[in-house]
Amino acid sequence: MLTTHPFDDDKLREECGVFGLYNHPQAAAITALGLHALQHRGQEAAGIVSHDGTSFHLQHALGLVGDHFSNEEVMKGLKGPHAIGHVRYATTGGTLLRNVQPLYADFEFGGFALAHNGNLTNAQTLRRQLVRRGCLFQSTTDTEVIVHLMALARGGSAVDRMIEAVRQVEGAFSLVAISPDEVIGVRDPLGVRPLVLGKLGDTYIMTSETCALDIVGADYIRDIEPGEMVVLNADGMHSLRPFQPSSRRFCIFEYIYFARPDSVMEGLSVYESRRRIGMELAREAGVPADLVVPVPDSGVPAALGYAAQSGVSFELGIIRNHYVGRTFIEPTDQIRHLGVKLKHNANRAMIEGKRVVLVDDSIVRGTTSKKIVEMVRAAGAKEVHMRISSPPTSHPCFYGIDTPEQSKLLAHRLSVEEMREFIGADSLAFISLDGLYRAMGEEKRNADALTYCDACFTGDYPISLTDQHDSGATVEPLRVAARG
Numbered sequence: 001m002l003t004t005h006p007f008d009d010d011k012l013r014e015e016c017g018v019f020g021l022y023n024h025p026q027a028a029a030i031t032a033l034g035l036h037a038l039q040h041r042g043q044e045a046a047g048i049v050s051h052d053g054t055s056f057h058l059q060h061a062l063g064l065v066g067d068h069f070s071n072e073e074v075m076k077g078l079k080g081p082h083a084i085g086h087v088r089y090a091t092t093g094g095t096l097l098r099n100v101q102p103l104y105a106d107f108e109f110g111g112f113a114l115a116h117n118g119n120l121t122n123a124q125t126l127r128r129q130l131v132r133r134g135c136l137f138q139s140t141t142d143t144e145v146i147v148h149l150m151a152l153a154r155g156g157s158a159v160d161r162m163i164e165a166v167r168q169v170e171g172a173f174s175l176v177a178i179s180p181d182e183v184i185g186v187r188d189p190l191g192v193r194p195l196v197l198g199k200l201g202d203t204y205i206m207t208s209e210t211c212a213l214d215i216v217g218a219d220y221i222r223d224i225e226p227g228e229m230v231v232l233n234a235d236g237m238h239s240l241r242p243f244q245p246s247s248r249r250f251c252i253f254e255y256i257y258f259a260r261p262d263s264v265m266e267g268l269s270v271y272e273s274r275r276r277i278g279m280e281l282a283r284e285a286g287v288p289a290d291l292v293v294p295v296p297d298s299g300v301p302a303a304l305g306y307a308a309q310s311g312v313s314f315e316l317g318i319i320r321n322h323y324v325g326r327t328f329i330e331p332t333d334q335i336r337h338l339g340v341k342l343k344h345n346a347n348r349a350m351i352e353g354k355r356v357v358l359v360d361d362s363i364v365r366g367t368t369s370k371k372i373v374e375m376v377r378a379a380g381a382k383e384v385h386m387r388i389s390s391p392p393t394s395h396p397c398f399y400g401i402d403t404p405e406q407s408k409l410l411a412h413r414l415s416v417e418e419m420r421e422f423i424g425a426d427s428l429a430f431i432s433l434d435g436l437y438r439a440m441g442e443e444k445r446n447a448d449a450l451t452y453c454d455a456c457f458t459g460d461y462p463i464s465l466t467d468q469h470d471s472g473a474t475v476e477p478l479r480v481a482a483r484g
Contacts, residue, residue: 015088015118020085022203028048035212037214038087043087045087046065046069052079056104101115109179120171124470146166149168153165159184170464173186174194190227190250194223196221226250227244229241248451250451251399253397253456276440278302278309279306279439281389286310289310295361296318299361306357317347318345344375355382358372360387370424395459396409398465399453
């Protein structure tokens with residue numbers, strides 16, 4: 001039994017999505033809808049915690065949001081006008097119910113639940129210190145470190161304790177939390193992971209992407225600023241600044257792949273950004289061809305941009321089956337090989353005898369690209385040229401993205417020409433770093449004034465990697481059962 005489809009196994013994975021709102025009579029139902037919109041950010045598990053003015057109500061489940069939160073009895077149990085929710089993608093190890101967020105704890109001030117998107121780069125170091133102080137951990141997720149830091153904090157209120165806790169952690173994080181009196185959102189000082197503020201009537205909402213506001217009919221107000229804490233309570237919305245000001249370093253891969261194309265992030269349309277990246281890719285690495293074909297679905301906006309800029313016809317030369325589950329039985333190697341076509345199949349009538357440009361968002365291990373090229377060739381393509389709308393992914397991410405260790409990243413081991421030979425394409429080209437920044441509206445990548453985190457391409461990590469350095473290990477991702 002495979003836990004993921006072969007095509008899914010060769011993509012970088014965003015690890016979580018969060019949603020929270022204060023004071024709405026259908027808080028849990030709205031949260032469930034928001035989590036549906038954020039399903040692309042985590043498909044392993046989902047959870048919702050609500051508060052009815054007296055008690056907290058919790059529901060955690062493995063699987064997709066609709067597998068559990070479409071149940072009428074489940075939703076009836078999530079009472080109250082305040083709620084937060086979370087969708088999760090596990091890194092390695094088993095997907096355990098005890099790791100499903102939001103995490104809940106009882107404090108002196110009352111109950112408290114916390115949901116986290118990101119990764120704490122000093123979580124293991126803090127965890128060892130907390131265990132020595134007598135803390136008993138119930139999960140393997142780094143999010144629980146924040147809960148224990150709050151328990152040991154000097155401040156009395158939930159907000160005071162949370163401020164004291166987040167000042168001790170390092171890494172990339174966007175958090176939503178709920179206490180008896182408020183819903184709290186906070187973003188790391190560099191703003192690596194996204195968090196936006198919206199409003200539905202008189203109800204404020206905080207969530208990972210604007211597409212989650214759209215699905216519930218809420219208006220987008222603004223992005224929560226890097227280093228900002230937003231508190232929603234009976235007195236309205238309040239903004240606090242618990243961190244020293246820092247330079248913004250938003251994750252540039254959100255625009256390339258992670259976010260839904262209908263979202264707006266940091267004031268920029270994700271769809272339009274991907275389209276501009278494709279146009280820049282055509283300017284930098286155009287090739288004579290008959291068709292531009294996206295690798296579905298993430299390659300579509302960039303392929304449209306490439307086709308518009310190059311004047312080559314855009315066609316759906318690969319058809320995706322949207323009704324394939326995430327698990328399936330493969331009893332033999334022969335069936336395992338055929339299983340590739342469960343999700344993607346070449347459109348032979350369109351590509352036979354043609355020179356084809358395939359546009360995809362990234363190459364990670366290279367196994368997917370190799371299978372795609374083989375599939376298109378087998379369908380009769382005369383030439384197959386691969387164009388990638390990101391620079392080569394040569395370094396692992398430590399800030400909330402599940403990345404293979406560096407030794408398994410194809411771009412770390414091979415030159416572009418060697419990668420071309422490995423995947424079997426007639427040519428291979430990636431957008432340049434400067435080209436990527438031009439597509440994002442900047443003249444070029446300015447190393448002295450960076451506005452994005454691009455560490456997966458450059459190895460330029462803007463936040464300390466304390467756990468890796470303390471362990472004496474080489475720079476590899478934190479391999480735990482689950483991150484935030």
